[in-house]
Amino acid sequence: MAELHDLTALEQWDELHRGRLSPRELVDHYLERIARLDPAIGALTVVEPERARARAAGLERGEVARTAPLWGIPIADKELSARAGQVTSYGSRLRAGFVPEHSDELVEQLDAAGAISLGATAAPEFGLPSYTESAQSGATRNPYDLARGAGGSSGGAAAAVAAGLLPVAPGSDGGGSVRIPAAACGLVGLKPSRGRVPAGSGLDRLAGLVVPGPLARTVSDAALMLDAMVEGAPWEFATRAPSPHDGPLLGYAVRGEGRFQLGVVTDSPWDDWCEVGLAPEAQAALDGALRLFAQMGHGIEQLEPRPEPEYAEHFRTVWMAGAAGIPARTPDELAQLEPLTAWLVERGRALPASRLAEALAGLAAFERRVVRRFAAVDVVVTPALAMTPRPIGWYDAVDAERNFRQQVQYTPFTSFVNVSGLPALTVPVGLTGPDSAEPGLPMGVQLIGRPGGEAALLSLGAQLERRRGPLPHPAMW
Template sequence: MAELHDLTAIEQLAALRTGEIGPVELVAHYLERIERFNDSVGAFVEITADAALARAGALGSTPVGALWGLPFGDKDLVARAGVPTRFGSRLHREFVPDATADQAAVLDDAGGISLGKTNTPEFGLTGYTETQIAPPARDPWNPVSGAGGSSGGAAAAVGAGLLPLAPGSDGGGSIRIPAATVGVVGLKPSRGRIPFASGLDSPGGLSVAGPIARTVADAALLLDVQVGGRAYSYATRAPGAGPFLDATTGATASARIGMTTVSPWDNDDDIVLDPEAARAVEVATALLTGGGHGVDTFDWRPRGYAEMFTTIWRTSAARMNLSDAELELVEPITAWLVREGRRLSGAQVLEALAAATTFERDTITAFSPFDAVMTPALALPPQPIGWFDARDAAKNFSQQVRYAPYSSFVNVAGLPAMVVPVKLDASGHPVSVQLIGRPGGEATIIALAAELERRVGPLPRPAVWRG
């Protein structure tokens, strides 16, 4: 028998708008699931049950807003007034902000209801979610494995049926890595697409907000809310326009798709592509060519990427105003990134930023013959909790690269990208591919991902889904 969390976010919204269910009923359903399963999944680090039920009751009976009555969770890097915001760090155990950030307020304005804060690694710096202050975020399919990061709690919550959808942020793969790890949909928008988290205010323009959801249409719905929630404060913005939900319906125009399993880390690290990840690309290629699209393997051999990206990532960490005493309290990978960043000269930083601009231009040029480019989503399958070395920071960084070498370059290039599951591995775990669009090309990759989703058909849910 179907339960409320079996419905897609769009179906839940339809039931809310017709009065078939009410906001209090839906919130109570998800809070009950969180109470039962959060300890085993590690999705939430703060649950605001009383506030969520009060807000649900205060919404009244007249639907107002694109997310009216729909639950979500705030990533624990995003401030919500009166709710502890720890940034995944014991340095902020007691921090309670007095103002709500736009990333949360926009969803409030659309009628959404926050159920609490979702798990994230310290300051969102890593592609896995294991911290000193909370249990790790776990893969709902296999709780021995981690859920990826840095939006690991958000992806785990969606994958386990604890939320219908969730906002995340992505500076080097932090939406796509966990979404692919747990077998849900994740979308990183173009730089300049979302007004309040455009990427234009971060070193290298890396970090943007975006959606995590169970279906492509649900992700497009949340993207539309994020894009339309605020006025633009920068002159630069991504070309094209929504509503992106429209791209998920109807026939998909024939597209030319480039396919590569080359990553820009290949020359500098030992990247080994798991056979299941390679097979997922083959499956997606067959599905797309069967739909009338052209898929062509192309030669892409970027150079000098590793030094450029690690310099920018260290520069980003070095911006944090941490004292020597505080650096002794943070995770070793955080301390290493900050200290390494502080050793960089101004000339080194400027050289890396210039190299990033060149990489952006060269990548867009290389990809320009195609409507979209497809890569594996991850190089390796989900790894056990503790696999990422907690003591050796340099080794830890290399492990993250080997796990997800196809993510960060999309941030440097400022392009939109989406991960979508297309098959099951031998254990029954979903395996995903990544679709990368042209600048401002969210509509195209959303349409292609929706077509893949339809052709694959419904995939099974993890055992925790049924409880």
Template structure:
């Protein structure tokens, strides 16, 4: 017999609106699963059960059933403040911080009728592509608890993959949505720079971090992205979508598209990037599915140079903006302290040169990808790695490991492009393996439609054993 979490977010929303289930009933269902299952998963760092149930009851009593997410549970990434709820930013420096204001990233989902169940696990300040900290258990891959779940939205991805949430808001500055989503076999969307008003990327060095959704299906992710993109006034160059533009794209037939395929990463000239055979096979599977659907699919040459030094400089610059004292640097993770110190050692000329190089890289990448409506790449280069695999004390090696694990992620942020990861096949061990589709600037709808087509072509993939618990 199907459980409530077996329903997609869209199906749950339909059941709520038809009064087949109530917000309180659905909230209790997910809180029960979290209480029983999360100890071994590390998805949550804070569960706000009383507040969630009170919120659900208020929705039951109100007249807001037409709201876009009415009665659907979610959870805030622990980089996002919510008034009265501890926000630790994955760091022991903030173990006792309780904000008195709610950030727009959370408020927008509240206004759409969502119900926050707490805070999802994230690495310190969201700086790494894995979720292992000094203050919380690591986020683990529900398919194999020996392995980590990626990061920095690791807790959000685990919660969705394990059926602890129907979907989750997340953020992505160098792959932080797509890396964990691909690691645990769910869908993640990184929007274009400027697409989501409250987390546009336009106020950060290089314009890297944006907000987006993680979900089990493309349609569920599109539902959440519609809310995120439309939840605030729109002062930026990327135009606001229609009210349900992304959900409509996910459910409509994909128009014929020209799709470029590459397994080249811009890190290839700086790191020893080795593509796992299962990741390569996933690209072949997706290529065949798209070709069979009538799209023009072609491999193409793309040989960027000098990316590694430029991105590393910008990442260090972003870390150096944190106002940490020398005493505080002794308390943070070694990778955090290294990035901050390296960033502070940069000269103004080095920073400005890197930012100028990023602008050139953006233009050259968009030009190289221009013949195609979408570009298909691997999502990750390597399969999920064991907790502790990323070196805990050798920061330069740790950074290199992150690059070798996910070399196809950060360049999309630098170029400001939209991207989606979607599982398309299973490895020999039965673990989902994903690919990435990268769109043109503002081209979320097109890649969402293509990802949905891949999803339909693949059919139903199995879920981890914890799903049935």
């Protein structure tokens, strides 16, 4: 017999609106699962049962209109998002026990959409690494294999959704931080176009890298949450992602219609900086997805590689400059940072302004080249990750330069999408088979759209999802 967590977020939303399920029942169900299963996973760093139940009761009293897009749906804030009155550590010992007085705009937006936060999901220190093994809260484990990591930086969000501890969760993505953990945990991860989400447009961030996005089990669930992130929010910037439509995106994900010209890319702008190779499992996932797309009648062409020898140093410069603002000034405060973070902070604070200006100009020019390169196709297809989900402890905890290189080798196809401001969707293709040296692990592909092209991504992702069939749940489901 199906349990509540077996239902998709969209199905749960439908049950709530038909009156066959109450927000309190749904909250209690997920709180019980968190208490029972999360000690082995480490997906959530804060759980607020009383606050969540009070919120559910308020929704039942009508504090938020039932027409709100996420009315009654449980979520959890990413640990990098401040919620007034809730511990927000930013994944760092430096901020352990910090309780903000005010909530971030995205948190307020999701509250207005009727969601019920159960607490906070784990993230690495200040969201800088692409894996979630924090000295503050420990490692977040992959529900498909507890010896593997969940990816990062939205690793807690991904692990929680993959284990059925939440139906859907918000994340943030500055270099792949939604798509990496989604791919590692067999989920759908959506990075919107720069400017799509007003509460996290990216237009106010260095190089426009960071935007929020949903992690979900299905393409429709991801669209449901993205619509909630956008709906009803005032536009506060003069620039926004162009779009061929003004309405919700959910319909594109539900219908899954259209035929598209697909361009396949297997080169990375990191190729000139370090050795990037595709593991057999990553190649098999790409090949499998392309076979399914061909069977569905989509056009497929291989795009010629384009070397980008300056990309790596420009991106590293901006990443270091972003770390320079971390609030650690005294020797005691700096000593509380993890080695990778401390290295990024030190390097970032030593940068001359002229070097940062050069890097920003270089990445802006790179963005234009990428958009031109992809203009002839509707959607670009890449591997989601270059390797299988990495074992806990695989990343070098002492040598920061080597650690950074390891992250690039695992995730060479994600950061350039942030730099170019394009939308991207990671979709699971299946689990590694018995012939693999690492069986039973999720592998997927990344779909990259034109500026404002989320509708095409959701349509194509839904088609792949239907043709692929249900992905097996983790054993602990």
